[in-house]
Amino acid sequence: MKKRSRSTEVILSTDSINVVYQESLIALQNVSLDIPAAKLTAILGPSGCGKTTLLKVIAGLIKPTSGSVKVRGKEIEGPGPDRALVFQDFALLPWATVLQNVGFGLRARGVPKKERDETSLHYIKEVGLLGFEDKYPHQLSGGMRQRTGLARALTINSDILLMDEPFSAVDEQMRRKLQEDLLNLLKVENKTVIFVTHSIEEAVYLADQVIILSGRPGSVAEIVYPKIDRTGEIDLIRRQPGYIDLVDEIWSSLKKYVE
Amino acid sequence: MENQIKYSQTNEDSKLNITKVGPKTSLLFFRIISFFLVFLIWELAGRSDISIAFPPFSKVFLAFIEMILSGEFVEAYADSLPPLLIGLLITVVGGVIIGVSVGLVRSAEWFIMPLLIIFQTAPVSALIPMLTYIYGISDTSKIVAIVILGMPLVALNSYKGIQSTNPSLLEMSASFLASRTNTIIFVILPSAQKMIFAGLRLGISGAFIGIVLAELLITPTGIGDLITYNRFIARYDKMFATIVSILAIAGLTLSLMRVFEDWLFPKEKN
Numbered sequence: 010m011k012k013r014s015r016s017t018e019v020i021l022s023t024d025s026i027n028v029v030y031q032e033s034l035i036a037l038q039n040v041s042l043d044i045p046a047a048k049l050t051a052i053l054g055p056s057g058c059g060k061t062t063l064l065k066v067i068a069g070l071i072k073p074t075s076g077s078v079k080v081r082g083k084e085i086e087g088p089g090p091d092r093a094l095v096f097q098d099f100a101l102l103p104w105a106t107v108l109q110n111v112g113f114g115l116r117a118r119g120v121p122k123k124e125r126d127e128t129s130l131h132y133i134k135e136v137g138l139l140g141f142e143d144k145y146p147h148q149l150s151g152g153m154r155q156r157t158g159l160a161r162a163l164t165i166n167s168d169i170l171l172m173d174e175p176f177s178a179v180d181e182q183m184r185r186k187l188q189e190d191l192l193n194l195l196k197v198e199n200k201t202v203i204f205v206t207h208s209i210e211e212a213v214y215l216a217d218q219v220i221i222l223s224g225r226p227g228s229v230a231e232i233v234y235p236k237i238d239r240t241g242e243i244d245l246i247r248r249q250p251g252y253i254d255l256v257d258e259i260w261s262s263l264k265k266y267v268e
Numbered sequence: 269m270e271n272q273i274k275y276s277q278t279n280e281d282s283k284l285n286i287t288k289v290g291p292k293t294s295l296l297f298f299r300i301i302s303f304f305l306v307f308l309i310w311e312l313a314g315r316s317d318i319s320i321a322f323p324p325f326s327k328v329f330l331a332f333i334e335m336i337l338s339g340e341f342v343e344a345y346a347d348s349l350p351p352l353l354i355g356l357l358i359t360v361v362g363g364v365i366i367g368v369s370v371g372l373v374r375s376a377e378w379f380i381m382p383l384l385i386i387f388q389t390a391p392v393s394a395l396i397p398m399l400t401y402i403y404g405i406s407d408t409s410k411i412v413a414i415v416i417l418g419m420p421l422v423a424l425n426s427y428k429g430i431q432s433t434n435p436s437l438l439e440m441s442a443s444f445l446a447s448r449t450n451t452i453i454f455v456i457l458p459s460a461q462k463m464i465f466a467g468l469r470l471g472i473s474g475a476f477i478g479i480v481l482a483e484l485l486i487t488p489t490g491i492g493d494l495i496t497y498n499r500f501i502a503r504y505d506k507m508f509a510t511i512v513s514i515l516a517i518a519g520l521t522l523s524l525m526r527v528f529e530d531w532l533f534p535k536e537k538n
C-alpha cells in the first residue's frame with residue numbers, strides 16, 4: 010500500500026508569481042506553490058481568479074510579470090518537454106483526424122510517421138477512442154474531444170500533466186466517467202497532475218492536494234490535503250466519511266470570495 | 269498489467285452526427301439546368317424588343333462559332349492572353365506572398381496595410397487611364413492594371429486568413445514545442461486556407477476586370493478592342509459573344525483554382 014503524505018519530492022514549484030495584465034489588472038499576486046511528484050494537485054477558485062493564468066504560467070505560455078517557475082529546481086524559460094497541457098477548449102486542429110491531432114506533439118518533435126502513428130494509437134486506445142482515429146473533431150462529442158486532447162498530451166511522455174478545467178465542458182455523467190478514467194489512467198501512467206477546477210467536489214474527489222485561490226487578484230488562500238484513500242474501488246471514494254466534511258470545509262473558506 | 273484498462277463507449281459517444289453530402293453528379297445536373305435556364309431567359313428577353321443592342325442567345329451563340337472559325341478570337345486573344353497570364357501570375361503569387369508574410373511578420377503590417385486598404389476601397393479603376401501616362405500603350409499597362417485590381421484582394425484576404433488563426437491553437441502548438449516553421453505549416457496555413465483561396469477567387473475576378481478595363485480604356489487591342497469595334501459597327505451579337513468568351517475563360521480559371529485547392533488540401537472524407 011502506497012501511503013500518500015506531504016513529504017514527497019517536489020517536482021515543480023512557483024516562487025512569488027505576479028501577473029499583471031495591461032498594466033493594471035492584477036491577475037495573480039505572490040503565488041508560491043510546491044507541487045509534489047506523482048500526485049494530483051487541484052487549483053480551485055472562483056471564476057476569473059486567475060486559475061487559467063496560473064496554469065499557463067506553469068506551462069510556460071505566459072511569462073509572469075515577476076516570479077519564477079522551477080521544474081526539479083531548474084527555472085523554466087518557456088514550454089518544455091517535461092510539461093504537457095490539456096486545454097479547456099480542447100485546441101484540436103479542425104482539419105486533422107483524431108490520429109493526426111494526437112500525433113501533433115510527436116510530429117512537432119520530428120518523430121517519423123510510422124513510430125508516431127504507433128505511439129498515437131497506443132494512447133488513443135488508452136483513452137478509449139480506438140475506432141475513432143480517422144474521425145474529425147467536428148464528428149466527435151465533447152467528451153471524445155477531451156479524450157483526444159488528453160491522448161495528445163500523453164504521447165509526449167512528459168512527467169507533468171497540466172489540465173485546464175478538463176471536465177467542465179461535458180455533462181454530469183460524462184464528467185464522472187472521465188474523472189474515473191483519469192484516476193484509472195494514473196494507476197498505469199506515473200504522472201504528476203495539476204488540474205484547474207471550479208468544482209469543490211471534483212477537487213476533493215480527485216486531488217491529493219487542493220490549492221484554494223482567493224478571488225481576484227488570485228493569491229493562495231489555503232492549501233488542503235484530502236486524506237482520501239484511493240487504493241480501493243473508485244465507487245467507495247465518494248462514500249468515505251471525510252469526503253463530505255472536507256467539501257463543506259472548503260466551501261466555508263471559499264464562500265467569502267464569491268459574491 | 270499495462271493497457272488493461274478498457275473504456276466502454278458511452279451514450280454520448282455514439283451520438284455521432286455525420287452529415288451525408290449528396291453525390292457529385294446531382295450537383296453537376298443542377299448546374300447544367302441553371303445554365304440552361306439562364307440561356308432560355310436570355311433567348312426570350314432577346315426576342316422581345318428590349319433593345320436592338322441586346323440580341324437573343326441563339327444569335328450570340330452563332331456569332332461565337334463564327335468568330336472562332338474566322339480567327340477573330342485567335343487574333344484578339346493572342347494580344348490579350350500573354351499580359352493576362354503574366355498579370356494573373358503576379359496577382360496570385362505576389363498577393364499570397366505579400367499577404368502571408370505581412371500576416372506572419374507583425375512589423376511589416378504598418379506600412380503595407382494602409383496601402384492595401386486604399387487599393388481595396390478606392391475606385392481603383394479610375395486610376396487605370398492614368399497608367400497610360402506612365403507606361404504608354406503597352407502590355408506593361410495591361411499587366412499593371414491587372415495587378416492593381418487583383419493583387420490587393422488576394423493579399424488582404426491572405427493576411428486576414430493568417431491573422432484569424434485561433435490563438436488557442438497557436439498556444440497549443442507552442443506548448444507542444446512546435447518550431448515556428450512547423451507552426452506555420454501545420455497550424456497557420458491550414459487555418460488560413462479558406463480565406464486565402466476566397467481571396468484568390470476574388471483576385472482572379474479582379475484581374476479579369478483589369479485586363480478588360482485596360483483594353484477598353486487605354487490600349488485598344490485584344491478582346492477590349494474587339495468589344496469596342498463591334499459595338500461601334502453595331503454587331504452586338506459579336507460584342508456579346510466576345511464578352512461571353514472572356515467570362516467563360518474567367519470561369520474556367522476559377523474552376524482550375526478550385527481543382528488546385530482540392531488537390532492541395534483534400535476535402536475531409538466522412
Ligand SMILES: Nc1ncnc2c1ncn2[C@@H]1O[C@H](COP(=O)(O)OP(=O)(O)O)[C@@H](O)[C@H]1O
Pocket residue numbers: 030031034036054055056057058059060061062063225
Ligand atoms: N490576455 C488577457 N488580457 C487581459 N486580461 C486577461 C487576459 N487573460 C485573462 N485576463 C483576466 O485575468 C483574470 C483572470 O483570468 P483567468 O486566469 O482566465 O481566470 P480563471 O481561469 O480563474 O477563470 C480575469 O479577470 C480575466 O479577465
Ligand SMILES: [Mg+2]
Pocket residue numbers: 060061062174
Ligand atoms: Mg479559466
